[in-house]
Amino acid sequence: MSDIAASDRIAELEANPERIGFLSWVASVDHKQIGIMYMLSALFFFGLGGLEALIIRAQLAMPGNHIVTPDTFNQLFSMHGTTMIFLVVMPVLAGLTAYVIPLMVGARDVAFPRLNAFSFWVQLFGGVLLYFSFVAGGAPNAGWFSYAPLSEPAYSFNNGVTYWILGLAGVGVGSLAGAINMAVTILKLRVPGMTIRRLPLFCWMTLVNSFLMIFALPVINAALVLLLADRLLNAHIFTPAFGGSAILWQHYFWGFGHPEVYIMILPAFAIISEVIPVFAGKPIYGYEFVAGSTVAIAFMSFAVWAHHMFAVGLGHLFDLFFGISTMAIAVPTGIKIFNWTATLYQGRLRFTTAMKFAVAFIVMFTIGGLSGVSFAVVPLDWQLTDTYYLVAHLHYVLFGGAIFAIFAGIYYWFPKMSGRMLDERVGNWHFWITFIGFNLTFLVQHLLGMMGMPRRVFTYPDWPWWMTLNMISTIGAFVLLISVIVFLWNIVSSLNHGEIAGDNPWDAWTLEWATSSPPPVENFDLVPPVHGRRPLWDLKHPERADELVAAAAGK
Amino acid sequence: MTGVVTLNPFSPQAAAISHLFIAILIILGGIFLLVTALVIVAIIRYRDRPDAPEARQVFGSHRLEIAWTVAPILLLALIAVFMIRAIEASDPPVGDEHPDIRVTGHQWWWEAQYPSSGALVANEIHIPVGKSLLVEVDSADVIHDFWVPELARKIDAIPGHVNHVWIRADRPGVYQGVCAEFCGAEHTWMRLIVVAEPQADFDAWQSAQLTNPPTPKEGMEARGLQLVKDQTCLNCHAISGLPGHKNIGPDLTHIAGRQILAGGAASNTPENLFRWLKDPASIKPESHMPNFQLSDDSVHALVAYMETLK
Ligand SMILES: [Cu+2]
Numbered sequence A: 001m002s003d004i005a006a007s008d009r010i011a012e013l014e015a016n017p018e019r020i021g022f023l024s025w026v027a028s029v030d031h032k033q034i035g036i037m038y039m040l041s042a043l044f045f046f047g048l049g050g051l052e053a054l055i056i057r058a059q060l061a062m063p064g065n066h067i068v069t070p071d072t073f074n075q076l077f078s079m080h081g082t083t084m085i086f087l088v089v090m091p092v093l094a095g096l097t098a099y100v101i102p103l104m105v106g107a108r109d110v111a112f113p114r115l116n117a118f119s120f121w122v123q124l125f126g127g128v129l130l131y132f133s134f135v136a137g138g139a140p141n142a143g144w145f146s147y148a149p150l151s152e153p154a155y156s157f158n159n160g161v162t163y164w165i166l167g168l169a170g171v172g173v174g175s176l177a178g179a180i181n182m183a184v185t186i187l188k189l190r191v192p193g194m195t196i197r198r199l200p201l202f203c204w205m206t207l208v209n210s211f212l213m214i215f216a217l218p219v220i221n222a223a224l225v226l227l228l229a230d231r232l233l234n235a236h237i238f239t240p241a242f243g244g245s246a247i248l249w250q251h252y253f254w255g256f257g258h259p260e261v262y263i264m265i266l267p268a269f270a271i272i273s274e275v276i277p278v279f280a281g282k283p284i285y286g287y288e289f290v291a292g293s294t295v296a297i298a299f300m301s302f303a304v305w306a307h308h309m310f311a312v313g314l315g316h317l318f319d320l321f322f323g324i325s326t327m328a329i330a331v332p333t334g335i336k337i338f339n340w341t342a343t344l345y346q347g348r349l350r351f352t353t354a355m356k357f358a359v360a361f362i363v364m365f366t367i368g369g370l371s372g373v374s375f376a377v378v379p380l381d382w383q384l385t386d387t388y389y390l391v392a393h394l395h396y397v398l399f400g401g402a403i404f405a406i407f408a409g410i411y412y413w414f415p416k417m418s419g420r421m422l423d424e425r426v427g428n429w430h431f432w433i434t435f436i437g438f439n440l441t442f443l444v445q446h447l448l449g450m451m452g453m454p455r456r457v458f459t460y461p462d463w464p465w466w467m468t469l470n471m472i473s474t475i476g477a478f479v480l481l482i483s484v485i486v487f488l489w490n491i492v493s494s495l496n497h498g499e500i501a502g503d504n505p506w507d508a509w510t511l512e513w514a515t516s517s518p519p520p521v522e523n524f525d526l527v528p529p530v531h532g533r534r535p536l537w538d539l540k541h542p543e544r545a546d547e548l549v550a551a552a553a554g555k
Numbered sequence B: 001m002t003g004v005v006t007l008n009p010f011s012p013q014a015a016a017i018s019h020l021f022i023a024i025l026i027i028l029g030g031i032f033l034l035v036t037a038l039v040i041v042a043i044i045r046y047r048d049r050p051d052a053p054e055a056r057q058v059f060g061s062h063r064l065e066i067a068w069t070v071a072p073i074l075l076l077a078l079i080a081v082f083m084i085r086a087i088e089a090s091d092p093p094v095g096d097e098h099p100d101i102r103v104t105g106h107q108w109w110w111e112a113q114y115p116s117s118g119a120l121v122a123n124e125i126h127i128p129v130g131k132s133l134l135v136e137v138d139s140a141d142v143i144h145d146f147w148v149p150e151l152a153r154k155i156d157a158i159p160g161h162v163n164h165v166w167i168r169a170d171r172p173g174v175y176q177g178v179c180a181e182f183c184g185a186e187h188t189w190m191r192l193i194v195v196a197e198p199q200a201d202f203d204a205w206q207s208a209q210l211t212n213p214p215t216p217k218e219g220m221e222a223r224g225l226q227l228v229k230d231q232t233c234l235n236c237h238a239i240s241g242l243p244g245h246k247n248i249g250p251d252l253t254h255i256a257g258r259q260i261l262a263g264g265a266a267s268n269t270p271e272n273l274f275r276w277l278k279d280p281a282s283i284k285p286e287s288h289m290p291n292f293q294l295s296d297d298s299v300h301a302l303v304a305y306m307e308t309l310k
């Protein structure tokens, strides 16, 4: 479709308010509307989780601050972690995939549209239930991993942990249903011609990730039921004083929790694997290695969970096994880093905001990955675990990694979703403020951890350098606040005045760019033929179509 | 002691970890510089310019990709060898030794018992310099973690799961320790100190811990003692020579000889002790020590008595 047709589409939507009215959203089973609602709910919780983080950082700016009480502080960091993981990163990725996947495979919708709506609403209900705890006597205060027996009623006096269990169960069920939906969509609804080997990497990784979720989420859901039995029925499954086992909870939790890390990062890899090639103007370097290493990560992620438990004292042999398996999982991750970097070489790099976030992702995620390796080295973990070094590590993975990739994805697909471009100049500001704020906040935390500052403390002794480093971190957090405001401003103003996008503003290659922006309800009037991994490239360069090039190279 | 404690070891086991740490930091730093340099070079050389050539449509190179699969494997194998070699030195095996100290985590303070002598102390552990001591670690309630970074690895204190760790200090000094596993409201103030001193000083300290302080007969001190008996203090605290035994509060027999109060929330001065007994929340808002709503006079008497518990 041409640009004129796209602006017609926007005009048509504006003329037909029933298609954009409130009920059309709430009752929708359209994957695009559900995807957008997912992302909006994630944005809402991002605000809450960010606010919690700011209060935490304000409290820690100086030793001896009394901005919040110890218990409130504990509620804040428990909610911050839970929110960012389960109500921000997972839903925004679920929304992005729900929106993009059917378009990318040339389908009309996901395989089970009603189940898709159910996934969204049950996860939103879970999130609301979790936040309802604030007015129902107190939020969960046992940390995002709710270690027993601290999470048992004997030590956690409010109902917060019960809300945590129920809220997470909602998110867990929703995500599980969503994963099944995505897997079936990718496996069954691809247009003819799109074989598994021609699947865009975004779909490949989403497919692998869906299976990861299908196997990992039941573990946490089961553990949540057991903990609920402990809390409500005095089952004493995790209370050693009555014959239960506190360590068992940790095995359950991390049995899910480590795959969960990859559940958050594989979709980020997926985004990066689309954005970098498009803005480098060349195909991904080593499609097979990137896809294959994803499968390897998925399998291996189930054999590394106990690297979260080296301080538990389970024996050297046990620790060594998990230390080595954790190092092994760094290999397929490293392959990806090198393949993305190699994709940049000999390219013609267009530094749009999406590309800036994607390239920064490579470096930031490398820092997080390397500090992750230092936790695989068992004796180092014995010193560094549960300190601010760990806080720094996980934020380089989940913020410098996942969130940077998500921003790249939003700048990349926003034109498709809204029909308008995000402003590139504001985007440039957004990128740089985020980049600087993020590194200010978290780089110094490595050092704080090495200096012995444990995580989850509401204050600290006034020792040399402790206040300076904490203050830098707090300033960084407020710089991040500014970056979020710039981002929101960009979204709101671009929605109203942004340049009209047209079908394919980036000159990208996957099928979603073959339809109008935003796409019609039925997605495509006509799906272009698929003979390779880059159908729109092939259309544009029929004489140099990927399959011809491959045939000429004798593969 | 403070500073970058994880790189500032005072025992062979902490040194084994810190040497390993430095080696790994160098390796990881090298990889980081390599990746960053590659990215920066790409940004500079291949950024879009009006005269830039079209991107070359390369699809990959199995040779190169195998190279950057194998190279990290070799590097990680090297790291794994370092790790395996360092693991015993960082955390020497227990064998069938008996513990020299039994440490128990409580919400939110540390109890330490010396089984061979019977001495019982809180939040302040004394050790003789240059001797390896086996510490047995467990918990009376939730999971805590015993961590004195300059002297040893950290180790969880888990109810129903006894752990062991060797500590040692090769130089006299006061070493900071802290609970490293989140354990509830006052996790922050669950610190401890380890005082390493020459054997003779240690022996003197230990025998002092074993003698009961004199019972005051008159004056403020005697009034304080009476208050301790009349209030419910001894339900939670032990003071040897008085009825009651150790429970959820720290042993107070030698409270006046300790340097820190309430898990490091304050230093142990008569003024802070006054504040603590007047209103524990003013020092450690959510501790399990109740506020007895005592008059200033009574608190002065209590402090006077406590100051005799040397
Ligand atoms: Cu993990």
Ligand SMILES: [Cu+2]
Pocket: B143, B144, B145, B179, B180, B181, B182, B183, B184, B187, B188, B190
């Ligand atoms: Cu603790």
